[in-house]
Amino acid sequence: MSREQRLADAKDESGQRQRSTLRQEIPLLVGMMLVWGALWQDFAIGNLVFGLLISLLLVRVFRLPPIILSGRFNIWRAVVFIGAFLRDVTRASFEVMYLAVFRGPRTTSAVITVTLRTESDLLVTFVGHVLTLVPGSYVVEVDRRSSTLYLHVLNVNDQAGVEKARASVLLIEERLIRMMGTAEELAALNAEKTEPSKEHGAPS
Amino acid sequence: MNIVLWICGITLSIAACLAIVRLAKGPSILERVIATDVLLLIISAALCIEMTVNQHANNLVFVLLACLVGFVGSVTVSRFVTDRRNA
């Protein structure tokens, strides 16, 4: 499905929405089934089947535009990512704590623009989620057409801090592409690494 | 374990008081929304501690619910605030 079609679907202007097929919904259904099991604290077969039926009903009644998975998932990278994520969450939390206690009203921040490499909605969302939790930032606006995120970053004192924040967001994106990006995105990333002259992320 | 309980109780009470002060002062409705969010999370933290001390898991559903209520609440209010400006 093309990018244009996806944007049109989300806006719901054409009147004709692309429905997700059952195959595209399998990860969602399995996830909902597991949530059902977890809530009942019971993973018996009967309970899971009932959960699956309820998930199917919900997915049929409340239609969602399809999420496109890349079809690639690197488990080792995922483990590394989760480890780095937990470490960074801890560090970010203590940093916010330090700022709240010792800097307080004198804390300065910035609103910055980061253009991501990826085009996939899922990855942009994922990057947005992770960077809200990890470095001192969260997403203020999203431009979906150009995969641009506008972030509010805490504790930025000068232009160097802005560049540092941008670099850390692109690093998160890089880790996520290595984990679950498409093969093309990964190839583009590797090409960029070998040829570091190309600048990414700066506002155009 | 008793000392831990006291420390946690006092810390959470202070945190709740601070959130309530922001809730009362908050210049805008958005500030009040995030203060309520923080208050809800403090309540779910207290539920967690109660469960840990008394060794049961009956309140876990309430922790989940607090999370969801905070989410739905803040999203609804901020949607409303943005819309009113556009109208």
Next chain:
Amino acid sequence: MLDTLIDIVAGTFMIVGCLMSLAAGIGMLRFPDLLSRLHAATKPQVLGLFLLLAALGLELRSWAVLPVLVLAWLLQLLTAPVSAHMVGRAGYRTRHLKRETLVADELAAVVEAAEQREEHEIGRDRPRDRTDFID
């Protein structure tokens, strides 16, 4: 022996978890504007809840509870950034920010351009409400 060790770890987790809630409270009170306060509301709470749930898991030591604990934390992970984004976006759009605390604002120029374009396009029947939610 092992039990005392686990108790100590759980106790530490609980205290640090509560300190995170306290950090959120202090941040709510001391940060200068809405957009900075949002940071205090999201980040420490996620770690705080993780530590408290971990302490609960360590004390209960039952496999049946583990999925619910994971679910509770995952739900927090999924919802906290979204509500932060929604509140932050509403705050930025309704100008609940203090310009003097911002070192740089790269969004201001974009917003200005968009507003000018909007004024230009006024009168056209554009489903404004839906598009601004998605873009």
